[in-house]
Amino acid sequence: MAGKRILLARAEVNMIAADDVYTADDQLLIPADTVLTEDVIAALKEHSVFAIHIKVDEKDKKTPIFYEPDDTKDVEPETAAQDSETAQNRNSDTAKTDESGKEIKFSPEEPDYPEEQEEENYYETVRKSPEFKAFHEKFLNTVDDLKDMFNRVVMQNEEIDSEMILSEVENVVKESRNSLHIMDMLQCMRGYDDVTYVHSLNVALLSNVIGKLVFPKISEEDLRVLTLAGLLHDIGKMMIADDVLLKKDRLTIAEFNLVKTHVLHGNNILKKMNLDPRIAEVAMRHHERCDGSGYPGGYKRNQIDPFSKIVAIADTYDAMTSDRTYRSAICPFEVIHMFEREGLTKYEVEYLLPFLSVAVQAYINTNVYLTTDEIGKVVMINTEELSKPVVKVGRIYYDLTKDHSVSIDRIID
Template sequence: MIKVSVNRLQAGMVVAKPIVTKRGQTIASAGASLTSQLIAKLSFYRIQTVMIDENSIPQEIREQAVTLEVAEPKPEAPAQKLVAKPVTEQKTETPHPQVHPLETTSHRQRIQSTPQFQAFQTSYTRNMISLKEDFDLIIAGQVDGACDHLLSEAASLFASKTSLELFDMIHTMRSVDDSVYAHSLNVALISRAIGKWMQFSKEDLNTLTLAGLLHDIGKTQIPSEILNKQGKLTDEEFDIIRSHAKLGHKILKDTDLDLRIKLAALQHHERYDGSGYPRGLESDEIDTFASIVAIADVYDAMTAARSYRAPKCAFQVIAAFEDDGFQKYNPKVIFTFLQRVAACYNNSRVLLSDGTAGQIVYLNKNTLSRPIVDTVEHGLIDLSQSANKDLFIKAIL
């Protein structure tokens, strides 16, 4: 077997010894074949090297790796002690409020440094360029070819990632581009994920993806000085922004597009309790696809940085949805969405609001935003307990 640095691992390599975190959690068993998802997970858990079956390693990597002979159990015992012993290293990871920016930045940087992100960014950027061009074609009445092209590009981008990878990539891309086009692409990808979780047919998934892509096309008709204003909007400016739903529907209404795509543009700001706009629709008056796009729209907006606030992490957004989600959003859709997003981050390392770092070990089904977190300093912390009501997950590490 050969010790290989994580940054040189490749999909298809075979694990020779179980990969275990400092907390004793087994990430991969001996004999497991590495995938891009598993390699990314190793980076997230800060695993530096892995023992790999020599026969599964390409020759050029094998020559640069450190070979370890498979010997009797005794020689291996000291090596295990050397890995487990350095208490000082574990203490350096003891959270402190001053490390918050470093931890959240390093998470983004780890994602940005992966080949998977580089490929995603290239495809994502190409999609955004296409989106702007195709929006112009649709506004000019050339709908069919533009929509076919949009759908093909977005579906290909979605298919290349697992749910966790997709959400992490989207969050990281928001630090690169915060335009209407980036938001529209994100909403399309998140909407497609929801549709997949709800077991939609391929045809409906494609329609839902287009609904997400085109939901904000009306914003192309809003003056840029209002749309991109950094300060507080006046009441008049806010009304102009809100008009984008009707403007988008006006652009799409006379096309041959599926009715649900048109309704998503018109209704994605409607709310289940009647508190939304432009018509104050309630409950089943709101189209299901519009309900899905509405949730994707809010999730992407809340996880993006704003001039007046930092981006919220997934669990902060889940908490916000839990506070009013079952009144404002389609219950079936919001319940599915919250369950699946929370599950994406189960076992992830997180930073709590008091500076404590830990690992999510159990999701509380009734309060998904407040799981049980295993910490070095305080042991297990159940965030759902009243004694911990002032604690919350501040960041994914």
């Protein structure tokens, strides 16, 4: 069944969800095939969901399929006509002008996604750079060594060689010029995402970035401890069966509760090692949330240590912007929107906002698909609403803080 992404504000009762919808913490809100009701739409709004995929007609890919109790038809002809009229009205309402003052109008027919880009996109340019090639090689070598180390620690009870693995991580960091450059490099590595090893290295690098942002005078030793804590935060997942960790379908409640035990396993493994005790604490507490909604202890802001708060942000950001066995990567601007809406109570604001300010800068000059089925380029970040930049499409500039009929569907990388 075909699907189309729409703004939640344009969702209608009896539309049908094409995909599972998750919260910022990866908790399932509604499964695919859910029929939208007023209560369902209200619940999605309450959880800061602002766009969803709905089922559409297989042939024209644009006409929504509505649930019909008698199951005899998908869409009334009148509905399609109304949708077309609505689209034309929206295009008329949002008409822009060019430099000479002449009105520029959208086509009433929404164009299909172009198959080719005339212009090389930003990330293609980055991937061709000598810097990325060096970063790429060292990144993958570090992932291989990390995988080997995790297996030896869990299967053979070997001690963690923290100096060796930290040295490799630091060499990866040295291949980037600054925090923003690291974000660029990591975005280019998205095709290598996995549940444990690549994710662990990503979280280590992001934790390193956040640590330097929020603690400009952080000591070299503390930064190394924070980076290692990010690297080892999920080591407890080695104790969870792959058929659960890599399951493509939704986890049952029992399976989800089993996955949650990884924080206990990680803490037990690491506290036996000759490591700074803060590292084991991060393994235990990186799923705690400042509002008390996390696990395993339901700790609140003043009970959670600083390094666990930092790794929590890095872990959530990387997990949501990466592919998972049960869902595709979420658009970074949607992730940032979720952080803006509900993250300010769940995460340490003094750590979250500086990180988001850097993270979003990595997407300037990137090409994006819009919910209007157009391709544009992010040209400016709105500092008051980081998730709603200015996007240029041809001669038209969409300021997403003002034009609420448009949003970014996904990054073209």
